[in-house]
Amino acid sequence: MKLKSLLIANAVLLGSFALQAHAEDEAQLIKQGEYLSRLGDCMACHTVSGKGDYAGGLAIESNLGTIYSTNITPDKEHGIGNYSEQQFSDAVRKGVLPDGSRLYPAMPYPDYAKISDADMHALYVYFMKGVKPSSEQPPETDLSFPFSQRWGMRFWNWAFTSDKPFQPIGGASEEVNRGAYIVESLGHCGSCHTPRGLGMNEKALDSGDDQFLAGGSLNSWDVPSLRGLPRWSEQEIVDYLQTGRNDKAAVGGEMKSVIEHSSSHMTDADLKAIASYLKFLGGNPALQAYDVKKQQATEAKLTAAKGLSEGERLYIDNCGACHFVTGKGAPGIFPELDQATIVNAKDPGGLIHTILAGAQQPSTEKAPSTLAMPGFAKRLDDDQVAKLATFIRQGWSNNAPAVTKDQVAEVRKTLK
Known part of the structure; x- marks a missing residue:
């Protein structure tokens, strides 16, 4: 009897250890999956302010129409709570739902196809056991014909996606x-x-x-x-991804949510x-040769404040206090305009939108302050914005095409 009792006690003890080890492994997988979900920026598309995390409903504007993100919480009726791990993987990596219907590539499954099996397992454990279920029912995506025919995505996937796993670069560190x-x-x-x-x-x-x-x-x-x-140096890239700013630039547009929710x-x-x-x-040459004389000429004219064009006057009145007559701004605070990518872009839409609507840097752990640029949509008309943007695109060492008031008008229509 004593031997039998001892064996039973040992079995119970071993079972307890096994359960504890399983719980610890699961907790580690949930933690790992949560981090991987940040790498994947799942929060940005599947969370709407005021709703539960990952409850979906974000309106994603595309050339095809408005696509609404889905509920990816473990709720069994409105979310993905009934998905097996294979079904979860097929949705994330192939854009195929359990019923065989196809996702639109607003869900970046062509890129997610390279996620490793180990990372996919951790993501599955996290979404099933680390995310709070939500009964939120997002709006249904209803695109016009022929884009409403999701079965056609089968042929799109065949033509434009790949199921090859990630391939390390030979000889790279x-x-x-x-x-x-x-x-x-x-x-x-x-x-x-x-x-x-x-x-x-x-x-x-x-x-x-x-x-x-x-x-x-x-x-x-x-x-x-x-x-x-x-x-940019490697450290400036790190700074930008970590804080939304570095000594040359500050985040704007869609990249703001990437910084805020992911990087x-x-x-x-x-x-x-x-x-x-x-x-x-590599393989990306600088915007253009830096023209020191042209930069100095712009700086000198703005400093003297004589014989200014309307664009130059508008700059002094509205922009100079932060970006200065040098166009260099303040490192880590106000971004450079001289040689900035958004300024010299072929399409001036980003610059126009920033002038009209302003911009605000996200609050992050390493840079909690939320520096903001005011919008000038109410202060400046289309012609004034066009002249201001043209000066910025052609002043200092910049050399981009002029902006028209019609281009400004088109961007103004998109403001919410």
């Missing part, structure tokens, strides 16, 4: 390859920074093609190339890996 994995898969940077083809597909999905991260267009904003970033939560090691990878890509 471990840090560069870690950055490549984040950028090409979970980070889905190519979904905005890679040019699109006629089928609205990313023209390249990895660093094996020079078009990858070579720049694109999103909602009338020119999206800059990330290949090499010759004007500002990344570890220093992962941010350095991303910076190392982007610098490794």
Whole structure:
């Protein structure tokens, strides 16, 4: 009897240890999955202010119409609580739902296809056991014909996606390859920074093609190339991703939510890996040769404040206090205008929108202050904004085409 009791006690003890070990493993997977969800920026698209985390309902404007993000909480009726791990993986990596219907590539599954099996498992555990269920029912996406025919996505996927796993870059360092994995898969940077083809597909999905991260267009904003970033050091790339600002630039447009919900939560090691990878890509020449004489001439004229054009006068009156007569702004506070990507973009829409609507930097752990630029939509008419933007695009060392009042009017229509 004593031996039997001892065996039973040992079995109970071993079972207890096993349960504890399982609970610890699960807790670690949930923590890992939560971090991976930040790398993947799931929060930005699947969370609406005032609603539960991941409850969906965000309106995503596209060339096809408005697409609403879905509820990805573990709620069994309105969310993904009934998904098996394989079904979860198929939705994330292939854009295929359990009933066989197809997701639109507003969900960046062409990039998520490269997520590793181990990371996919951790994400599944997190979303099923680390996220609070929500019964929120987001609006249904209802695009016009023929885009409403989701079955057609089967052929789009066949033509424009790949099921190849992430391929490390031969001869590159471990840090560069870690950055490549984040950028090409979970980070889905190519979904905005890679040019699109006629089928609205990313023209390249990895660093094996020079078009990858070579720049694109999103909602009338020119999206800059990330290949090499010759004007930025690796530390400036890290600073920008971590805080939304560095000594040369400040975040604007869609990138603000990426900083707020994703990159500002990344570890220093992962941010350095991303910076190392982007610098490794190279192939992105500077905007133009820096014209010192032209820069000095603009600075001198603004300083003297004599014989100013209307654009120059508008700059002094509305912009000079923060960006100064040098166009250099204040490092880490007010961004540079001289040689800035948004200023010299082929499409001036981003610059026009910023002048009209203003901008506000996100509050992050490393930079909690929320510096804001006021919008001038009520203060300046279309002609004045056009002349101001033209001066900024052609002053100092900048050399971009003039802006018309019709271009300003078109951007003004988009303001909410």
